[in-house]
Amino acid sequence: MVFHGHLRGGEPVSPLDSVLVVGTGLIGTSVALALREHDVEVRLADLDPGSVRLASELGAGLPWSPGEGGPAFDLAVIAVPPQYVAAELLSLQRQGVARHYTDVASVKALPLAEAGRLGCDLASFVAGHPLAGRERSGPAAARADLFLGRPWAYCPAPETSPAAVETLLGLIKLCGAEAVRVAAEEHDRAVAVVSHAPHVTAAAVAARLAEAPETALGLAGQGVRDVTRIAAGDPALWTGILSGNALPVAKVLEAVAADIAAAAAALRRTAGADVPDAGAEAGMPWVTALLERGVTGTERIPGKHGGPASVYANVQVIVGDRPGELARLFQVAKEAGVNIEDVRLEHTPGLPLGAAELSVQPQAADTLIGALRAHGWHIP
């Protein structure tokens, strides 16, 4: 046991000695790894014995079987797809496996309603959702630091006991995440906008690439790579998430589809082509207004460190594609006392050269540029 008493200005949290993780995918195994770093006793279960074995070999804890008996865990973390959360909760509660229960599913209202319907004990359960993920899935992609500084939403039901909430807050702290209390319905509407609908939209753009001629792919730049990156995610996993948050996602997608269809109609009219839908009246000014709404939307996304979107100065440097280039570059920044807030390598297809874009505090940009130039770096 490593986590007792009071943290963060006297907020009381429950001790967390032993945790059962049910579902050793990316999220479950990452939770387990984070807890193991704090020497919490972690046991692992999954329908797939191979997945448990791999997670266990990665240091996430020891396997557990339903029939084992023994003292109850402090907390059971149900890390299964959203559609299986309620049934799993019921099964674990009937066995009296743990004092408190939580889940990590990307949707909250439906599993919660289902748990009530199945007759689960809602006093010992707090629905939760760490806002963290990767395109890769499975225990091999897990990382103990996956939740560091990320929001971790939790949605107590009216029946939920304060002790269950405190236990979950203890877990969230051990994972290094930021607890965000939010009602289940509000959570689901929020993630529909910032995660689920963007995923479907990215897939719809990427689907065009699947059918495009080779010439088109040859002209692909960074923009379409960024827009479609998340579309590489696991279709089965995402089908479960989307099913579980179907109506909120549908509403956002309808608005997205309507805007895109209206833009298409406006462009057809601009091209002098027939527009079948006679009701559409939008022209190019409407398209401009859509683009302007888009700019406004991007400006609302919070920046690094959870604060408001901050403006770093970006310094461009030409780097070669050899070992040590970036080491030398960062050494110069270090000697100049400049902290690199972010770095992005822009690839230059076909050439052993690239541009590194270094983000720094605006007041540090000149210092960095001067230092890099003094060391022979080429800054365009």
Next chain:
Amino acid sequence: MVFHGHLRGGEPVSPLDSVLVVGTGLIGTSVALALREHDVEVRLADLDPGSVRLASELGAGLPWSPGEGGPAFDLAVIAVPPQYVAAELLSLQRQGVARHYTDVASVKALPLAEAGRLGCDLASFVAGHPLAGRERSGPAAARADLFLGRPWAYCPAPETSPAAVETLLGLIKLCGAEAVRVAAEEHDRAVAVVSHAPHVTAAAVAARLAEAPETALGLAGQGVRDVTRIAAGDPALWTGILSGNALPVAKVLEAVAADIAAAAAALRRTAGADVPDAGAEAGMPWVTALLERGVTGTERIPGKHGGPASVYANVQVIVGDRPGELARLFQVAKEAGVNIEDVRLEHTPGLPLGAAELSVQPQAADTLIGALRAHGWHIP
């Protein structure tokens, strides 16, 4: 004059002594800066005298005025929005400003047709389009290396003279880009898929963020940031681009909107809600199939260095937010002889910690991990 005779296996190119750049925005100024690095004489013109002055101060060349007279330039680069290309070409040709002409607009068929209609001399003109850009615009964002290794499409008309093509190939080589010959209509259909339609789609997703409650923005992760990044681009500039490629973009957007609307209908049906459009029959299996088409699409995007999408091994390292952290990290990689192919900092909002994701050749991953661990780095 720096660029004569034969390059790349005997392909003959014209000498390029003097170039006029009309339009000193991001692309025009970047072309000028690239040419200046090769000591080509560059003169600059723009409707906005302030823009010319700034480009000139940045070292892009000396200002030029229409009435100046003097010997003809080898090449005039028309770097104005697509809707003004043909009129500008006509005006410059009437003055006999240059031997050859090209443009850099993101659309090709419409300006070319307009140039024909206006009676421009198509023998001395080759339409061109460097596939490079940034969210930022204007001469201050220009970079001499903007085109390094990027595709530069060119679309000779039947009337275009071989000498005009050779002159443009000389320009493309001096800018370090890869010349890609493609018919104007094929070009426009390609960029509709890989650039123009994704831009509108990103704007439609970002528009939802503009109207979303603060809670939703607080749950935003890296996915929605990537999907909406290009939506921060200049609406006026993009309105011009979209108008000029209206029909091809409309067709792609119609397919994207139809897929998204069908996904929305399937999700509504899943939620047990009424679906107004009785014709739609798609259910969750259809949504899964859309996600699968999306995965296929992302897999077709070429990777670094212009080759097929390559698979690097990704090594995760925990780094602090202090000057020198990355310098030390890259120094270790350098000493281990490992080339970092890409680096991505994953921010951890609210904490002075982050995860650096280093992409390396798969066979170098173990070496790097061993070296980093030996130096005390934490690899989850």
